[in-house]
Amino acid sequence: MADDLQDEIRENASGPAKASGDAGSVEQHKLTDQIAADKHLAGKNAVAKPHRGLRFNKIVPPSAG
Numbered sequence: 001m002a003d004d005l006q007d008e009i010r011e012n013a014s015g016p017a018k019a020s021g022d023a024g025s026v027e028q029h030k031l032t033d034q035i036a037a038d039k040h041l042a043g044k045n046a047v048a049k050p051h052r053g054l055r056f057n058k059i060v061p062p063s064a065g
Helices: 002-014 031-048
Strands: 016-019 026-028
Antiparallel strands (some): 016 026
16 A cells, blocks of 8 residues: 555656646646655655664674684
8 A cells, every 4th residue: 555655646746746638738846846755755765775774793803802
């Protein structure tokens, strides 16, 4: 279901905001709205990762044996 929602958001952001018939008037979404939708989807993908961008490693020098 989450993938369907992400696909729907991506499709709506890439499609026209308004459209008219006969004369062919089309208005695109504002660039700021498209960027906001992209950041939203990227944030959802980042949170879904198991390590969320953080990794902790313990460094042990060779002489500490």
